[in-house]
Amino acid sequence: MVAPVRFQIHFHGPFRVATGSAADGLNASYDEENPLPASSLKGLMRAHAVRPLRLPEPLVGEVFGDRWNRTPWSWTDAEITGGVGRIRTQSRIDPRTHTVADGAMFTSGELWPAGASFAIVQRDAVDPDRIELHQAVLIAAARAITALGSDRRRGLGWVSVVPDRPWDDHLHALLTTHRSPR
Numbered sequence: 001m002v003a004p005v006r007f008q009i010h011f012h013g014p015f016r017v018a019t020g021s022a023a024d025g026l027n028a029s030y031d032e033e034n035p036l037p038a039s040s041l042k043g044l045m046r047a048h049a050v051r052p053l054r055l056p057e058p059l060v061g062e063v064f065g066d067r068w069n070r071t072p073w074s075w076t077d078a079e080i081t082g083g084v085g086r087i088r089t090q091s092r093i094d095p096r097t098h099t100v101a102d103g104a105m106f107t108s109g110e111l112w113p114a115g116a117s118f119a120i121v122q123r124d125a126v127d128p129d130r131i132e133l134h135q136a137v138l139i140a141a142a143r144a145i146t147a148l149g150s151d152r153r154r155g156l157g158w159v160s161v162v163p164d165r166p167w168d169d170h171l172h173a174l175l176t177t178h179r180s181p182r
Contacts, residue, residue: 001122002122002131002135004119004120004121005119005120005138005139005164005165005167006114006117006118006119006137006163006164007114007117007118007119007120007142007161007163007164008115008116008117008161008162008164009036009078009115009116009117009118009148009159009160009161009162010115010159010160010161010162011083011112011113011114011115011158011159012158013017013112013155013157013158014086014088014111014112014156014157014160015036015110015111015112015113015148015149015150015152015156015157015159016030016035016109016110016111016149016150016151016156016157016175017030017031017035017036017037017040017109017146017148017149018030018149018150019039019152021128029111030109031109032085034077035078035080035111035128036077036078036080036115036116036118036148036149037077037078037108038074038075038077038118040148040149041074041075041078042064042114042144044073044148045064045138045141045145046060046064046141047140048141048142048144048145049063049064049095049140050145051173053137053140053141053178053179053180054176054179055137055142055175055178055180056179056180057179058121059133059137060137062130062134063134063137063138064128066163066165069154070126071124072123072124072126073120073121073122073123073124073138074087074120074121074122074123075118075119076117076118076119076120077118078117078119079116079117080111080112080113080115080116081114081116082113082115082116083111083112083114083116084111084112085109085111085115086099086109086110086111087107087108087110087114088108088109088110089105089106090106090107090108091104091105091106091108094103098139108150110156116137117152120138124129124176127138132171133175133178134172135165135168135171136171136174136175137175139163139165139167139171140167140175142161142163142170143161143162143167145159145161146158146159146160147159149162155159162166
């Protein structure tokens, strides 16, 4: 087993991984006990391995798991440090009356942490000749993340994800040889 790969998340604004249910006057809320679960981190990294990294599906399945095989890696929930919870209200203005349109007000909870960290730990055997490739995929996918959580195309969840290991020419070359053509 290899040492865990650890990551720091630097938040450039608030975020919300929605619970899928309303709570205390909010249309969308986050889980205060676990605001950034491992499943969200893994899913986001997998999506970035496919696009924008353009890694072939067999390699993505080998690293992140697929319907036939589970991933040999285990993600931890993010450990959030500091921060403040807040409420965001969005509305749509009726162009005719210049007031909030009926049923068009939406309130949601969001969190702006001081920072966060998570780790990826090897849980199953990986061919020793493939460990370095797996780690390159994990590090590159995490570094590619620029936003996480709900409404990330609307200004929420802007982040930088920084691994504990440097990205170098060797890892770049290793990953480049496995990328799909455009």
